[in-house]
Structures are given as structure tokens and as C-alpha cells.
Amino acid sequence: MPLTLLALWQIACTSGFFPPQVLVPPSGVLSELLALGRSGELQRHVGESLGRLGVGFVIGALVGLAVGAALALSRWTEAALSPLFLGLWQVPVIAFVPMLVMFLGIEERFKITVVAVAAFFPVALATFDAVRGVPRAWLEVSKVYRLTLPQLIRRILIPATIPAILTGLRVAITRAWLVLVAVELLAADSGIGQMMEMGRQLFRIDTVLAGVVVSGLIGFALDAGARAIERRATRWKSA
Amino acid sequence: MSAASSPKSVRIAVGLLAPVLLLAWWQLQATAGDARSLAFAPLGSVGAAFVEQVESGALVFDAVATLSRSLFGLIIGGGIGIALGVATGLSRPLDRLLGPLLHGVRQVPLMGWLPLLGLWIGAGEGSQLVIVCLSAFFPAMLNTHAGVANVETRLLEVGRIYGFTPLQRFRRILLPAAMPMILTGLTQALAFTWIAAIGTEILLGTGGGLGVTLQNAQMQQRMDLILVTILVTAVIGFAVNQLFLALRHHLLRWQPKSL
Amino acid sequence: MSVHVRPTAAPQNIAQPGRGALTISGMRKSYAINGEQRLVLDGIDLAVRPGEFVSIVGASGCGKSTLLRLIVGLEDDYAGEIRLDGERVVTTSLDRGIVFQDHRLFPWMTLEENIELALLNTNVPKTRRAQIVAEHIALVNLTGFEKAYPHQLSGGMAQRAAIARALVTEPKLLLLDEPLGALDALTRVHVQAELQRIWMAQRSTMIMVTHDVEEALYLGDRVIVMAPNPGRIRRIVDVDLPHPRDRASPLLHRLKDEILAELTAAPSEANLVRFPVRES
Numbered sequence: 192m193p194l195t196l197l198a199l200w201q202i203a204c205t206s207g208f209f210p211p212q213v214l215v216p217p218s219g220v221l222s223e224l225l226a227l228g229r230s231g232e233l234q235r236h237v238g239e240s241l242g243r244l245g246v247g248f249v250i251g252a253l254v255g256l257a258v259g260a261a262l263a264l265s266r267w268t269e270a271a272l273s274p275l276f277l278g279l280w281q282v283p284v285i286a287f288v289p290m291l292v293m294f295l296g297i298e299e300r301f302k303i304t305v306v307a308v309a310a311f312f313p314v315a316l317a318t319f320d321a322v323r324g325v326p327r328a329w330l331e332v333s334k335v336y337r338l339t340l341p342q343l344i345r346r347i348l349i350p351a352t353i354p355a356i357l358t359g360l361r362v363a364i365t366r367a368w369l370v371l372v373a374v375e376l377l378a379a380d381s382g383i384g385q386m387m388e389m390g391r392q393l394f395r396i397d398t399v400l401a402g403v404v405v406s407g408l409i410g411f412a413l414d415a416g417a418r419a420i421e422r423r424a425t426r427w428k429s430a
Numbered sequence: 431m432s433a434a435s436s437p438k439s440v441r442i443a444v445g446l447l448a449p450v451l452l453l454a455w456w457q458l459q460a461t462a463g464d465a466r467s468l469a470f471a472p473l474g475s476v477g478a479a480f481v482e483q484v485e486s487g488a489l490v491f492d493a494v495a496t497l498s499r500s501l502f503g504l505i506i507g508g509g510i511g512i513a514l515g516v517a518t519g520l521s522r523p524l525d526r527l528l529g530p531l532l533h534g535v536r537q538v539p540l541m542g543w544l545p546l547l548g549l550w551i552g553a554g555e556g557s558q559l560v561i562v563c564l565s566a567f568f569p570a571m572l573n574t575h576a577g578v579a580n581v582e583t584r585l586l587e588v589g590r591i592y593g594f595t596p597l598q599r600f601r602r603i604l605l606p607a608a609m610p611m612i613l614t615g616l617t618q619a620l621a622f623t624w625i626a627a628i629g630t631e632i633l634l635g636t637g638g639g640l641g642v643t644l645q646n647a648q649m650q651q652r653m654d655l656i657l658v659t660i661l662v663t664a665v666i667g668f669a670v671n672q673l674f675l676a677l678r679h680h681l682l683r684w685q686p687k688s689l
Numbered sequence: 690m691s692v693h694v695r696p697t698a699a700p701q702n703i704a705q706p707g708r709g710a711l712t713i714s715g716m717r718k719s720y721a722i723n724g725e726q727r728l729v730l731d732g733i734d735l736a737v738r739p740g741e742f743v744s745i746v747g748a749s750g751c752g753k754s755t756l757l758r759l760i761v762g763l764e765d766d767y768a769g770e771i772r773l774d775g776e777r778v779v780t781t782s783l784d785r786g787i788v789f790q791d792h793r794l795f796p797w798m799t800l801e802e803n804i805e806l807a808l809l810n811t812n813v814p815k816t817r818r819a820q821i822v823a824e825h826i827a828l829v830n831l832t833g834f835e836k837a838y839p840h841q842l843s844g845g846m847a848q849r850a851a852i853a854r855a856l857v858t859e860p861k862l863l864l865l866d867e868p869l870g871a872l873d874a875l876t877r878v879h880v881q882a883e884l885q886r887i888w889m890a891q892r893s894t895m896i897m898v899t900h901d902v903e904e905a906l907y908l909g910d911r912v913i914v915m916a917p918n919p920g921r922i923r924r925i926v927d928v929d930l931p932h933p934r935d936r937a938s939p940l941l942h943r944l945k946d947e948i949l950a951e952l953t954a955a956p957s958e959a960n961l962v963r964f965p966v967r968e969s
Contacts, residue, residue, distance in 0.1 A: 403546060410538065592807050606798075684840070
């Protein structure tokens with residue numbers, strides 16, 4: 192079916208049914224992609240976007256892991272921090288953007304921070320659930336066999352919590368990608384989002400469509416890759 | 431003394447500690463008098479901004495604007511999503527036909543459609559509403575599909591025993607059995623439309639709404655207004671979500687308590 | 690389905706002839722599993738009289754449930770004949786009701802809504818339905834729970850509700866597939882007595898599959914003992930005792946020992962000898 196749609200699309204455009212301002216044929220999108228690739232522009236945009244995503248995600252995920260684990264392990268920490276945490280969680284990440292622009296401007300620092308914030312919440316929540324969710328029964332078994340703390344962490348806590356944490360990481364990275372593209376649309380001088388916005392301002396549908404395709408492919412790759420890692424790491428778990 | 435065994439008042443006091451400290455730190459920064467404090471608005475001015483928004487009616491206006499976009503998206507996008515979810519859940523051929531296409535569209539970051547929509551129908555209300563509808567569409571469709579496709583055969587057999595027509599089977603077994611998943615999809619869709627409405631308001635900056643006010647406030651360097659609007663956004667978002675959960679609880683009152 | 694005059698509380702004689710007579714002759718059923726044809730039921734011959742209560746016992750895998758599903762019409766594609774009052778069974782019908790091991794009440798409906806749903810495709814006038822539903826709720830001793838949701842009912846109560854739902858259409862034939870299997874031992878004894886009382890009041894033809902031999906003998910006029918691989922009738926035991934039955938009856942216990950010994954022994958040839966035994 193997708194192939195038939197592509198074919199219809201191609202025919203509709205080349206036959207003049209859709210004027211080039213409205214829609215450009217797949218061949219046009221493809222040639223634009225190739226042109227961007229040849230000039231190195233595509234690589235630059237993709238590289239910048241993925242770079243911001245990578246750095247921001249790692250920061251946000253690490254902080255999220257730490258905070259989530261702390262909240263789960265210490266009831267006092269939970270009592271102290273969870274009202275603030277839950278309150279902030281009610282705000283869509285994108286609503287923080289104007290505030291962050293005022294603090295950080297629109298340079299790289301700002302974009303990476305937004306990505307980190309977007310990644311933080313899903314990871315923190317998943318870590319909290321994962322650590323809290325370790326069955327008491329397993330902890331009691333470890334007591335019976337008198338495991339030391341490092342052994343407990345390595346052999347029980349980490350395998351027990353990895354599945355849920357990986358799911359949280361997957362949600363975080365897909366959400367972070369979404370937020371990054373949005374932010375690049377708003378204020379950036381490079382990146383896939385900016386490429387699309389520029390294309391829009393120059394009335395270049397082929398550029399915009401090329402950006403749509405690339406951002407979709409990256410989103411798909413991130414999600415599929417994360418799912419594959421999840422599956423491999425949870426092979427011991429029954430469905 | 432462990433946290434679990436302390437009296438509730440102590441726990442509440444501890445919970446307030448972090449926000450209070452944060453506010454105190456904030457106020458300190460705002461009154462520090464150096465270049466950085468420009469970004470920090472004194473707490474007093476935040477309060478004043480709140481009063482100003484309420485009195486000028488801007489608060490209500492913004493809230494209504496964003497909420498109505500969100501609800502529009504939920505009803506239209508969610509409605510179409512449920513319809514398609516039912517159709518693909520019931521008809522395997524249809525699912526194979528439409529599935530890959532819809533999943534492909536879903537991979538594109540939602541806001542990434544804005545430039546394209548901007549070229550097609552202009553960067554205004556229309557594009558905004560399309561994005562908000564789209565944000566509701568996918569969770570509604572995916573969850574409805576799962577709910578309908580996974581209705582237990584043993585319940586459908588009861589329908590066969592009592593000679594149910596296809597319409598009866600749909601109305602009296604499939605739909606109620608799938609309702610928990612459908613409502614889960616709508617709960618997600620509600621959250622997504624809220625985010626999409628605010629996000630498109632920030633990105634497009636026109637037409638009123640909480641996001642527009644945020645964007646304008648940023649351009650005017652008014653942190654006090656930003657904070658007020660963020661607070662209002664959080665409160666309204668929370669309240670609407672709670673209302674929806676109450677509705678869901680009522681509709682699913684037949685479920686055992688553990689669910 | 691026409692509106693029937695409700696039977697009175699006093700037990701009637703065996704119901705009118707031609708109402709609920711089931712005949713199975715030479716029935717065979719195979720399933721295709723992994724490309725192979727596997728024979729699940731072979732050479733089933735059975736005649737059930739109207740108003741009779743027949744129990745079926747047998748080890749796992751002897752096809753008891755498949756037999757019921759074929760009779761009720763949830764499965765089709767069989768060789769041989771299954772006829773109810775002369776008509777061939779092809780698909781489901783309101784003439785044949787069934788109670789499963791899991792009550793299968795719709796969780797989103799109250800008790801009375803669940804029972805009334807069975808009347809949806811009958812031509813019982815809407816005005817009469819509430820009353821018929823109330824009568825059947827009273828029949829299974831669940832008055833007062835009309836507005837309860839299934840999750841609020843205990844296992845035994847939910848099964849009684851399922852029985853009420855199956856009876857409300859006044860089927861000629863009621864099938865019960867291990868109806869008490871999911872209940873604890875004490876509840877089971879209680880619901881067995883209820884089932885006997887209901888059957889005595891209604892005198893519908895009933896066929897019940899169970900793995901509990903004592904239950905089969907307590908309730909049944911005849912007990913059909915099945916053997917597995919492939920499923921076939923090993924022998925049919927007449928239980929010539931009046932209803933209501935006495936659990937302590939020596940005859941019941943003797944028959945139970947005999948049947949159990951046979952079921953737990955090495956498999957033997959199919960054996961259709963009937964043993965009419967009279968209480969001395």
C-alpha cells in the first residue's frame with residue numbers, strides 16, 4: 192500500500208495535478224536529498240541535531256537515573272523532593288522554552304538543556320518505579336544468602352530494574368527528539384528543524400519534505416534501536 | 431525515625447522544604463543587583479503580574495483559547511482515531527492496508543509537520559488545529575485498535591450462544607469490552623493535545639492562548655509573566671487531567687478495585 | 690422462542706415428549722494440529738431423553754468439552770449425526786444453552802442486565818422481561834443482588850447467575866461444562882444441591898461434564914464414562930435412585946468406587962454394557 196501511494200504521488204505531481212508549490216514528487220524529494228548530501232549540508236544538519244540530542248539525552252538521563260533512584264531508595268528524599276518533582280511534571284516541557292530562552296539565550300547551551308529536561312522526567316519516573324518495584328521477596332532471598340551490598344546491586348537490583356529503566360530511556364529519547372525538532376523550528380541556525388523552517392520561508396517544498404522524511408527516519412531508527420536493545424536485555428523475562 | 435512512620439504533618443513540612451528553599455534562592459538572585467538578576471523576577475512582581483492577568487481578563491482568555499484548541503483536537507482527532515482504531519481492529523485486511531502508512535506518518539516528530547502545513551495552508555489557526563488533532567489521533571487509534579482486537583473470544587462466544595447480530599455484537603460486547611483501552615487512549619490523547627496546543631502557540635505566536643502569552647512575555651523579557659503563565663498552565667493541566675480521570679473512573683465503575 | 694407458562698414449584702413429571710430429546714449417532718470429530726489430523730472424538734452414540742440429567746466423566750483429553758461445544762453449536766464440521774428433536778445441529782441456537790466453567794458474565798453489566806441480555810433475541814415482550822429475569826434470579830437464590838456487578842459476586846454466586854442466564858431462554862437442552870470446577874469444595878457442595886433443586890423444578894434436559902465422579906452420580910440419571918485418545922464412550926451407568934438424592938447412599942458410593950477404579954486403571958476396550966442396579 193505505501194508503494195502504491197508513492198506511485199500515485201509521483202504520477203499526480205508529474206502529470207501536473209498538483210502544482211509544484213503545493214506538492215513535489217518523490218523524485219523531487221529524492222533529488223533534493225541527494226543534492227543536500229552532496230553539498231554536505233544534510234550531514235551538517237543531521238550531525239548538529241544528533242549531537243545536541245546525544246549530549247542533552249545523556250545529561251538528562253544520568254540526572255534522571257540519579258534522582259529516580261534517590262527518590263525510590265530514601266523515603267525522606269521522596270518526602271522532600273516529590274512535591275516539587277510532581278509539580279514540575281505537570282508542565283509540558285515545551286512551556287519551559289521561553290523561560291529557558293530568557294536564561295540561556297538561543298545558543299547550543301539552551302538547546303541541550305531543553306533536550307536534557309525532556310529526557311529527565313521519563314527516566315526519573317521509570318527509575319523510581321523500577322527500583323520501588325523490586326519484589327520484596329528477592330531482597331529477602333538476598334538476605335538469607337547474606338549477599339554484600341555490591342553483590343546485591345550487581346546481581347539483583349540491576350537486572351531487576353533494567354527492563355523498566357530501558358523502557359523509560361526509550362520513551363525519553365523519542366520524546367527528546369520530538370522536543371529538539373520543535374525547538375530547532377523555533378530558534379536555531381542549523382539542524383533538521385531549522386532546515387525545514389528555512390525551506391518553508393524560501394517556499395521550497397522539496398527541502399521541507401526532505402526534512403520531514405529525514406526526521407521521520409531518525410525518529411524511527413531511534414525507536415526501533417531502543418526497542419531492540421530492550422528486547423536483548425530482557426531475554427530472561429517471560430512475555 | 432523513618433519517613434514512613436513519621437506523622438503526616440512532619441512529612442508535609444519536609445515536602446514544603448524544597449519549594450520554599452527554591453523560592454528563597456530565587457528571591458535572592460532577583461535582588462542580587464548584578465547582570466544576572468535581570469532574568470530573575472522578584473517574587474513580588476510575579477504576584478503583581480498574576481493580579482494583572484486576572485484583572486485584565488487575559489488569564490481567562492488565554493486559558494479558554496488553549497483549552498478549546500485542546501478539546502477540539504481531542505474530539506475531532508480522538509474521534510477519528512477511535513473510528514479508525516475500531517475499523518483496523520476488526521478488519522485485518524484494512525489493518526494491513528492502512529497500518530504501515532499510519533505508522534510511517536507517526537514517526538515524524540509532530541511539530542515537524544508545521545513547515546509543510548505552513549506552506550500548504552498558511553502558518554495560522556488551521557495548521558495549529560491540524561497538529562493538535564494529529565496529536566490526539568495516534569494514541570486514540572493505537573489504544574482503540576488494541577482494545578478491539580483483544581476482546582476475549584470467550585465473551586464473544588456468549589454472543590454466539592444468544593444469537594447476537596453483528597451490530598449487537600459490536601454494541602454490546604466489543605465496544606464495552608474495549609472501553610478501558612479506549613479511555614486509556616483518550617487520556618493520553620488529552621495530555622498530548624494540551625502539549626500540542628501550547629507548543630504550537632509558542633511556535634506560531636498568534637491567536638491568543640497560554641503559549642502565545644509565554645512567547646510574547648519572553649520577547650518582552652518579562653520573567654514574571656512567564657512564571658505566572660507556567661503556573662497557570664500546570665494548574666489547569668492538572669485539573670483537567672483529574673476531571674478526566676474522574677470521568678473514566680465513573681465510566682469504568684464496573685471494574686474491580688485493583689485495576 | 691415463545692412465552693411459556695412458568696412451571697410451578699412442585700416437580701412435574703418428565704416433560705412433554707419431543708421436547709429436548711438429543712440423539713447422537715456415529716459422531717466423529719478431528720482437529721488439524723500442525724498439519725496432521727488428530728481424532729478427538731470417535732464413534733459417539735448417545736440418546737438423551739427429554740428432561741433427563743446426564744453426567745459425563747472422564748480423564749483429561751477425552752474430548753468431553755469438545756463434545757459439549759459440538760452439541761451447543763460453537764464448533765461445527767463433524768461427521769455423523771447430532772440431532773435435537775430430530776433437527777440437525779449446525780450452529781448455535783436459543784434451544785441449546787450452556788454454562789461454562791468460567792461464568793462469562795459481562796463485567797460491565799449488572800446481574801440483572803446480564804440475565805436480561807439473554808432475552809435480547811427472543812420474542813418475549815419487553816414488558817415481560819423484567820419479571821422473567823426476577824423470577825430466575827429468585828430461582829437461583831440471588832434476590833437482592835440484581836444491581837451487583839460480577840466482580841462483586843463470589844465465585845459460587847456468579848456461577849448461579851450464569852445458570853440463571855442460561856435458563857432464562859427456556860432452552861430445550863442445557864449443557865454444563867465443568868460448571869463447578871472453579872469453585873472451592875464447600876461452595877461446590879452447596880451449588881450442587883442448588884442445581885439439583887433447579888433441575889427438579891424445571892425438568893429441562895441437562896447434560897453436565899465434570900471431573901468429579903461423586904458430583905456426576907449425585908446429579909445424574911445416567912453417568913457416561915469416557916475414555917481418551919481418541920475420545921469415546923467407555924460405558925454408561927444408570928443411576929436408578931429417586932431425586933432428591935441422598936449423598937450418603939451406599940449405592941452412590943459403590944458406583945463411585947467402581948467408576949474411579951475404572952478411570953484410574955489401564956485403558957481397556959470400549960465397553961457399552963449397561964449396569965442397571967437397584968437399591969435393595
